[in-house]
Amino acid sequence: MGTLVGTGSLVRLALRRDRVRLPIWIVGLTVVPVITASALADLYPTVESRRQFGSILSSNPSLTALIGPVFDPSSIGGLTAWRVGGFIAVLVALMSLLTVVRHSRAEEEAGRLELLGATVVGRHAPLTAALVVAFGANLVLAALVALGLAGLGEPAGSVALGLSFAAVGWVFAALAAVTEQLTAHARTATGLAGLILGVTFLLRVAGDASGEDGPVWLSWLSPIGWAQRIRPFADERWWVLAFPAAFAVVLVAVAHLLVAHRDLDAGLIPTRSGPETAAPSLRSPLGLAWRLHRASLAWWTVAFAVVGVVLGGIADGMRALATDNPQLRQLIAAMGGEKGIIDSYFSSMMGVLGLVATIYGLQAALRPRAEEVGLRAEPLLATPTTRLRWLGGHVVFALVGVVVPLAAGGAAAGLVHGLRTGDAAEETPRVLAGALAQLPAVWVTVGIAVALFGLLPRMVGVTWAALVLFLLVSQFGPMLQLNQWLLDVSPFTHVPKLPGGEFAATPLAWLALVAVGLTAAGFAGFRRRDITTE
Amino acid sequence: MKTAISVSGLHKSFGRTHALDGLDLRVGEGEVHGFLGPNGAGKSTTLRILLGLLRADAGTIRLLDGDPWHDAAELHRRLAYVPGDVSLWPNLSGGEVIDLLGRLRGGLNPKRRDEFMERFDLDPSKKGRTYSKGNRQKVALVAALASDAELLLLDEPTAGLDPLMEAIFRECITEERDNGRTVLLSSHILAEVEALCERVSIIRHGRTVESGTLAELRHLTRTSITADLAHPPTGLETLSGLHDLTVRGTTVSCEVDGDRLDEVLRHLTRFGVVGLVSQPPTLEELFLRHYEDDLNGTANEAVA
Numbered sequence: 121m122g123t124l125v126g127t128g129s130l131v132r133l134a135l136r137r138d139r140v141r142l143p144i145w146i147v148g149l150t151v152v153p154v155i156t157a158s159a160l161a162d163l164y165p166t167v168e169s170r171r172q173f174g175s176i177l178s179s180n181p182s183l184t185a186l187i188g189p190v191f192d193p194s195s196i197g198g199l200t201a202w203r204v205g206g207f208i209a210v211l212v213a214l215m216s217l218l219t220v221v222r223h224s225r226a227e228e229e230a231g232r233l234e235l236l237g238a239t240v241v242g243r244h245a246p247l248t249a250a251l252v253v254a255f256g257a258n259l260v261l262a263a264l265v266a267l268g269l270a271g272l273g274e275p276a277g278s279v280a281l282g283l284s285f286a287a288v289g290w291v292f293a294a295l296a297a298v299t300e301q302l303t304a305h306a307r308t309a310t311g312l313a314g315l316i317l318g319v320t321f322l323l324r325v326a327g328d329a330s331g332e333d334g335p336v337w338l339s340w341l342s343p344i345g346w347a348q349r350i351r352p353f354a355d356e357r358w359w360v361l362a363f364p365a366a367f368a369v370v371l372v373a374v375a376h377l378l379v380a381h382r383d384l385d386a387g388l389i390p391t392r393s394g395p396e397t398a399a400p401s402l403r404s405p406l407g408l409a410w411r412l413h414r415a416s417l418a419w420w421t422v423a424f425a426v427v428g429v430v431l432g433g434i435a436d437g438m439r440a441l442a443t444d445n446p447q448l449r450q451l452i453a454a455m456g457g458e459k460g461i462i463d464s465y466f467s468s469m470m471g472v473l474g475l476v477a478t479i480y481g482l483q484a485a486l487r488p489r490a491e492e493v494g495l496r497a498e499p500l501l502a503t504p505t506t507r508l509r510w511l512g513g514h515v516v517f518a519l520v521g522v523v524v525p526l527a528a529g530g531a532a533a534g535l536v537h538g539l540r541t542g543d544a545a546e547e548t549p550r551v552l553a554g555a556l557a558q559l560p561a562v563w564v565t566v567g568i569a570v571a572l573f574g575l576l577p578r579m580v581g582v583t584w585a586a587l588v589l590f591l592l593v594s595q596f597g598p599m600l601q602l603n604q605w606l607l608d609v610s611p612f613t614h615v616p617k618l619p620g621g622e623f624a625a626t627p628l629a630w631l632a633l634v635a636v637g638l639t640a641a642g643f644a645g646f647r648r649r650d651i652t653t654e
Numbered sequence: 655m656k657t658a659i660s661v662s663g664l665h666k667s668f669g670r671t672h673a674l675d676g677l678d679l680r681v682g683e684g685e686v687h688g689f690l691g692p693n694g695a696g697k698s699t700t701l702r703i704l705l706g707l708l709r710a711d712a713g714t715i716r717l718l719d720g721d722p723w724h725d726a727a728e729l730h731r732r733l734a735y736v737p738g739d740v741s742l743w744p745n746l747s748g749g750e751v752i753d754l755l756g757r758l759r760g761g762l763n764p765k766r767r768d769e770f771m772e773r774f775d776l777d778p779s780k781k782g783r784t785y786s787k788g789n790r791q792k793v794a795l796v797a798a799l800a801s802d803a804e805l806l807l808l809d810e811p812t813a814g815l816d817p818l819m820e821a822i823f824r825e826c827i828t829e830e831r832d833n834g835r836t837v838l839l840s841s842h843i844l845a846e847v848e849a850l851c852e853r854v855s856i857i858r859h860g861r862t863v864e865s866g867t868l869a870e871l872r873h874l875t876r877t878s879i880t881a882d883l884a885h886p887p888t889g890l891e892t893l894s895g896l897h898d899l900t901v902r903g904t905t906v907s908c909e910v911d912g913d914r915l916d917e918v919l920r921h922l923t924r925f926g927v928v929g930l931v932s933q934p935p936t937l938e939e940l941f942l943r944h945y946e947d948d949l950n951g952t953a954n955e956a957v958a
């Protein structure tokens with residue numbers, strides 16, 4: 121037990137540090153299903169209206185791919201669980217993995233753990249404390265979701281939905297506990313866990329894309345798939361909870377074993393030594409930015425290409441799914457026939473790609489703040505390097521860099537689909553255009569980050585909240601029939617639906633203009649302000 | 655002598671913390687200037703303002719005949735900086751960092767780079783946090799010393815260096831002084847200041863409390879005297895500038911203010927001086943007096 125000494129005080133310390141952050145996450149993630157349920161109750165008050173809505177939903181294959189299958193559309197709870205389940209699960213996973221890395225590896229990398237480690241703190245205490253905080257946060261979330269949905273009068277369903285979120289959270293908290301043992305850098309540990317989250321999401325998409333006849337077993341390989349297959353509000357299958365629970369237990373045990381086998385500050389993958397002199401390219405702020413961003417950019421590009429291949433590969437399945445239901449042929453015809461179905465599938469998938477690519481863009485745009493706080497900006501700014509050039513190096517990788525993964529994803533999706541249907545030359549540019557049309561909206565979000573960096577550097581974290589807001593608005597807004605002005609808040613609302621939709625240059629030009637304005641404001645603010653270290 | 659740095663009436667607040675409160679500083683060209691003061695006195699803040707990283711709230715600042723805020727980039731061609739807290743990029747080796755900083759400054763003489771690397775016994779192939787604290791410090795030192803900058807701004811550059819490296823650092827700075835470089839050296843190591851600096855400025859609570867050559871500062875402070883006299887002395891109480899006086903028979907020991915020394919000695923000779931031991935103030939005493947005043951001052955403020 122000696123290795124756990126001090127866990128209690130570390131938990132209290134972590135809770136104190138997260139006294140704003142965690143409540144925002146938890147409340148935000150609770151509010152979404154609650155609001156969704158009440159909006160659905162208003163929109164579809166009768167069982168009949170819900171059934172009808174449900175059959176329209178099941179006929180939309182891209183929704184099934186993106187969100188998962190509807191298990192029981194006749195109840196409000198069933199619709200809510202279906203609509204928000206997959207997305208909330210992803211966000212819960214993010215909250216959990218970020219929380220764990222933040223309180224263990226990031227602390228260690230910053231050297232603060234050493235300070236604590238010298239006091240009475242056992243070897244396993246920091247990791248255990250981080251896990252306790254993350255697991256606890258998920259439990260609170262589960263309880264709040266269950267309470268928030270109590271009004272539906274189906275306690276079993278509400279509890280199951282809450283637990284399905286918590287289960288995903290536990291798995292990814294435990295997963296981050298393992299990835300952060302492999303590398304000495306918090307950034308890499310988070311990236312690795314995030315990559316695995318992306319893969320599990322993709323597995324579920326591939327598994328659900330072609331309905332019951334498709335490779336449904338793929339979804340059973342994904343923690344997000346497990347969460348949905350607990351079937352909250354649709355004849356709950358409690359035994360499915362055993363999968364995430366067992367998986368989390370195994371991962372936690374592995375993480376604790378790994379901790380015992382590594383040194384403080386080290387990862388299991390040792391840091392190699394580097395060159396004695398710098399390559400000729402490392403001679404400018406841009407050269408340095410390239411060194412700092414290239415690994416992340418390469419990973420994102422590979423990941424997006426893989427996602428593109430999968431999305432392109434399952435696109436043709438949309439046709440089969442759609443025509444399953446003869447009664448809905450009319451509807452399909454109204455959507456532009458089979459071609460229209462596939463186009464709308466691609467356009468909604470490219471919308472999601474755009475939102476996800478924004479994560480890369482924000483990471484790159486917020487890197488200067490991390491450099492500043494980490495005292496790595498000062499030595500550079502004490503050379504003739506101007507502030508604008510230093511910031512510009514990073515911002516280039518945010519604004520221009522983000523084009524690369526998006527283009528890779530769009531081109532791969534179009535190409536693979538084109539190869540399967542025999543018209544690659546036509547499909548590739550169409551889907552690629554759908555991906556690139558997202559760019560102005562991505563740039564606006566990156567622009568918000570740059571503006572905050574220049575004008576309110578202590579508030580840069582707000583950018584992530586903005587991205588989550590945009591995600592929620594664009595994913596849930598239209599179905600909940602939110603006010604148009606609320607929808608308009610998200611730049612992604614203004615992106616034309618390509619391929620298939622009508623191309624409109626005006627909104628894109630406006631978005632680009634807003635992005636330019638925000639970025640310029642950020643640069644101007646940065647020229648004027650102090651370099652701060654907290 | 656021309657002035658490399660002149661600062662007067664410098665103010666800087668962070669929210670409600672008044673970090674600098676009318677600081678004055680003058681550093682002549684070609685001079686090694688010691689910059690001293692208790693923790694939190696405002697040394698690093700001053701250096702950051704001189705680098706244009708922070709913007710002063712008030713005061714006039716000239717650095718190499720330029721304005722550190724407006725002419726930052728041009729001025730930075732002519733200076734090099736070693737921060738108090740050196741943080742390196744996790745995926746860059748020390749050698750890469752040294753080259754990068756040198757190139758950003760407009761080129762680096764590879765011979766000097768290798769020479770300093772050897773003298774400081776630095777392994778340039780390690781990365782980021784795999785360096786020990788002292789070795790991280792050396793990376794920044796080598797980068798600064800190998801440059802041909804005319805002004806070096808050093809913020810506690812030897813914190814974390816072992817005694818051997820500390821000696822090498824002193825050697826290097828002495829050479830640089832002989833080459834005519836100007837150095838502003840913030841430090842808590844008094845022996846280092848004594849060995850290297852012609853002039854020092856002592857600051858406290860963001861204000862300059864003392865500035866001058868070491869000899870001048872010594873003069874300002876007290877000399878301790880122990881005298882054996884032929885007859886028991888009288889009338890010592892009437893003298894001003896005497897402190898901690900003890901008289902045991904014919905032996906007198908006391909501390910004397912620098913400017914009262916003559917008067918006190920004259921008085922003592924009247925009683926026939928048989929033996930005399932006098933100790934000039936050590937630098938330690940000189941600084942401790944300022945630093946301790948600081949503690950008393952804070953205590954008084956707290957009471958008030």
Ligand SMILES: Nc1ncnc2c1ncn2[C@@H]1O[C@H](COP(=O)(O)OP(=O)(O)OP(=O)(O)O)[C@@H](O)[C@H]1O
Pocket residue numbers: 652653654668669671672673691692693694695696697698699700738
């Ligand atoms: N960014 C900041 N925000 C708030 N307060 C600050 C900031 N930077 C410095 N201070 C405060 O300003 C004062 C001067 O700090 P500074 O770092 O200049 O001291 P210093 O003389 O370098 O001390 P040390 O010898 O410990 O390095 C301190 O009270 C410090 O807490």
Ligand SMILES: [Mg+2]
Pocket residue numbers: 697698699738809
């Ligand atoms: Mg300091």
